[in-house]
Amino acid sequence: MKRFYKKAAAEPVAGMDGLYQVVLDGRPIKSPAKADLILPGKALAEAVADEWEAQGEKIQPAAMPLMTYVSTAVDRVEPQREAVAAEIASFAASDLLCYRADRQPDLVEKQEAAWTPMLQWAENRFGGSFTVTNGIMPVAQPNTTLMLVAREVGRLDSFQLTALHTMTTAMGSLILGFSVFDAHKTPDEAFELSLIDEDHQADLWGRDEEAEARRARLKEEVRSAQRLISLLGTA
Incomplete structure (x- = not known):
């Protein structure tokens, strides 16, 4: 997949103390199953954002292990x-x-x-x-x-x-x-x-x-x- 964003960052979730999300050009990312990807803590959200930020012209999912893990936690483990x-x-x-x-x-x-x-x-x-x-x-x-x-x-x-x-x-x-x-x-x-x-x-x-x-x-x-x-x- 070709990179479709310019900037990745971590932002607090409005009204949810201590919870963060990753945004691409200001838009929150979703999990592969289209769930809200709400992360417990700034450090984790920033680390996932860093994986997105580090991508080149093409997105390489294999180079984003933390993104894979948090998506698994939200989509497959939590349910x-x-x-x-x-x-x-x-x-x-x-x-x-x-x-x-x-x-x-x-x-x-x-x-x-x-x-x-x-x-x-x-x-x-x-x-x-x-x-x-x-x-x-x-x-x-x-x-x-x-x-x-x-x-x-x-x-x-x-x-x-x-x-x-x-x-x-x-x-x-x-x-x-x-x-x-x-x-x-x-x-x-x-x-x-x-x-x-x-x-x-x-x-x-x-x-x-x-x-x-x-x-x-x-x-x-x-x-x-x-x-x-x-x-x-x-x-």
Whole structure:
């Protein structure tokens, strides 16, 4: 799409304290589903406006991750917030960090060193215990833990859920997603922890170009989602 505006900016929404919108040549933008794109805070609105302002002669949606996230929050998450929260919470039942190798002692050692401290952090964070197993056969997590996790996820608003969902799916771990959400780990630190198995196999058999491209894309998604979280916490 060709750029059709000269100036992008953030403006407060009249009569709605603390809420902002992005305007293109003075006209508020809408979400892809034509909903009003009302954003919680000046910092987030300015960051989205900056993405629009940075566009060249042609608009490149892929270069506007924050715009994508806020649109997703408004169009897809808010109308079904409880269902999205339940989907995110369900990752706790099969979190990556709970599944360890069973026939590769050197990999088990790496997993133990990297993941066990994260599980301990998560148990303190949520107030429940996680069950660890060796192999790929499913293991049931304590119902109390699953309920505690679901309660925490259910407290988040649509923008926070969008960010957490992105990170959780990118890393295959709700625990790692929350570690970034809580600023316990940086996006890069958490993402590297999610790749213990992948890195071990790559060290044995070599790296694949397609896998490396996917890895770079997912890493950037985690970074962008963390930026959304940080902007939500800024007035």
